[in-house]
Amino acid sequence: MTRINKPLDDDLLMRKLKNVLLKEDREQLMQLKEVLDDPNQLSEKVNPLIEQRLDFLKKNFPKEYRLVVNQIVEERLRGFQDxxxxxxxxxxxxxxxxxxxxxxxxxxxxxxxxxxxxxxxxxxxxxxxxxxxxxxxxxxxxxQIDGPVIEEIYVIQRNSGLLLGSASLNNTIDQDVIAGMLTAIKSFVEDAFQRESEDLERIQYGSYKIFIQNYHSYYIAVVMSGSLSAKESDALSTRLSNFTDKELTQISNIDNEAIQHISSKLNEYFVQPQRNN
Amino acid sequence: MTSKKVILTGSFGVGKTSLFNQFIYARFSDRYLTTIGVKVNKKVVKVGDREISLLLWDIAGEVTQDKVPTSYFLGASGIVYVFDLTRPLTYKNIETDINYLKDLLPGGIIKIVGNKKDLVSEEQIEAVKNSLSVPVNITTSAKTGENVSDLFQELGTDLIG
CATH class of the missing domain: 1.20.5 (Single alpha-helices involved in coiled-coils or other helix-helix interfaces)
Structure with missing residues (x-):
């Protein structure tokens, strides 16, 4: 009998001992559970901490997270550039x-x-x-304030698009390539509309206008900034015709010397006077 | 310095723009962007003690040459006709195309170029050349740059001569 009852006694003793030793802990646990289960009590305890943390973030966010945010934004911008x-x-x-x-x-x-x-x-x-x-x-x-300014002027062989002469106010672009591209655009437009006797006469790009005067074997393209009234447009056309009569009709053979001559005359007639004003 | 207009033509996707970019800027991109209309650029080639400025017109590819606006060819001194060594469709009409271009540009210089040689073996190149009724002037790789400058050097020499 003694041998059988001994473990039961031990268990009882152990439970009593636990009750005595853990009483305080269990009470605290119960209190904690009550706080956790009651939203009001929980808010009372946690809210000050959250507010404190939020205050800290408000004050220190740029410093603490600047690098990470910058990196994320940069990656997103790069990935979704278009x-x-x-x-x-x-x-x-x-x-x-x-x-x-x-x-x-x-x-x-x-x-x-x-x-x-x-x-x-x-x-x-x-x-x-x-x-x-x-x-x-x-x-x-x-x-008077917004008058037209000749930025570039080109004499271009009509079919090939090769440059026969040019003058520029600022010398910023490759004039051979511009002459080629202008001719390509002209060819495309004239081909697309299939009007044999009509030529492209104007191109506008932002504040720049390209005024084109066509002749049999070449054309003159004038790149202008500023506004160009109908009267100024007529005056420019007359100036180009005078230039052609005086300087281009005498040239029979297009070689390097002729190209240099045309360029120098374009500068003299159209670009230099603007520099002097 | 003499300037000459040269047209780069051929079917779409054969590598005209890649040849153009490799020759002008020494660069190659795997991205395929179809050419819209025309792109013009120039490069100066030295032939002996003379220099020639090549005005290259890179034209949007068409399956047959009669679809390219004829005005683009006006005043040209040379044509580079490009086909893709890996795509028989791009050289199926080569004889008709070349005859058409010869009519458009009588006396002009026409170079027939097989591009993308980095993708085929020498045996395959020979087989393609033998199957064609027109002589191929040069085979190139716009990707590796092989023979690209030789092509334009030869063209420059022919144009000056």
Whole structure:
């Protein structure tokens, strides 16, 4: 009997001992469970810690995570460059348009102020011109400010697109390649519309206009910035015709000497006068 | 310096633009971007003590040459006709194409070029050459650059001579 009851006694003793020893721990555990089970009590305990951490992040986020965020953004931008551009393009377009409109308004205001306050001979002449021509005086001032500038001028062999002469205000581009590409564009357009007697006469790219005057075996392309009125366009056409009559009709053989001669004359007639002004 | 207009033509995807880029910029890209319209660029080639400026017109590929706008060929001094050694479709019409180009450019220099030689063996190249009724002037690889400068050097020499 003794041998059988001994383990039971041991168990009982062990349980009692546990109860005594763990009583305090169990009470604490129960308290913790109550806190965890009750959202209000839990919030009371945890919220200050979260707020503290959030405060820390607000103050230190750029410092702590700048490198990681930069890396992620850079990777995303690189990976989705086309998509980003597609999204940005209309936004940029609107911003640029808004900026240009604003600048135009500022310029117009300045011109109006100038027109109202000037009593110089130049202003009187402009006023008379405005009365006789029936053109708004502001428009006259604007046309003087935003007049056309010849940036590049080329004489190009009509079929081959080879350059026969050129002059440039800034010398920034490969003129042989431009001559070739212009001829390719002309050929493409003229071929596409299949009008044998008609030629491409204008190309516009942003604020640049390419004015083309066609002749039998060559054509002259004038790259211009600024605005070009119909009257200025006619005047340019006449200047080109005069140049052709005086300088190009006498050339029978196109060699290096002829090309140099044409280039020098283009510079003399069209580019140099602008530099002098 | 003399300038000459040279047309790069042939079926699509034969490597005209790759030859053009390899010759002008010494670079090659595996990405295939079809040419729209024409791209013009130039390179100066030295022939003996003379220099010649080659104005290269890289034309969008067409299956047959009669589909290319004829105005592109006007005033050209030379034509580089390119086919792909690995694609028989690109040299199936070669005889008709060459005769058409000869009519367009009487007396002009025409170079027939088999490109992508890095993708085929010498035996396969010989077999392709023997199957054609027109002589192939040179075989090139725009990818490795093999024979590319030789092609334009030969062309420059012929144009000056």
């Amino acid at each position: 998509e980003v551009l597609n999204i940005m393009y209309p936004v940029l377009g609107k911003m640029i348009r808004k900026y240009i409109t604003h600048q135009f308004q500022l310029m117009k205001d300045r011109i109006d102020t100038t027109v109202r306050s000037t009593f110089s001979i130049e202003a009187l002449k402009r006023k008379l011109k405005s009365v006789f021509l029936g053109v708004n005086e502001s428009d006259l001032v604007m046309s």
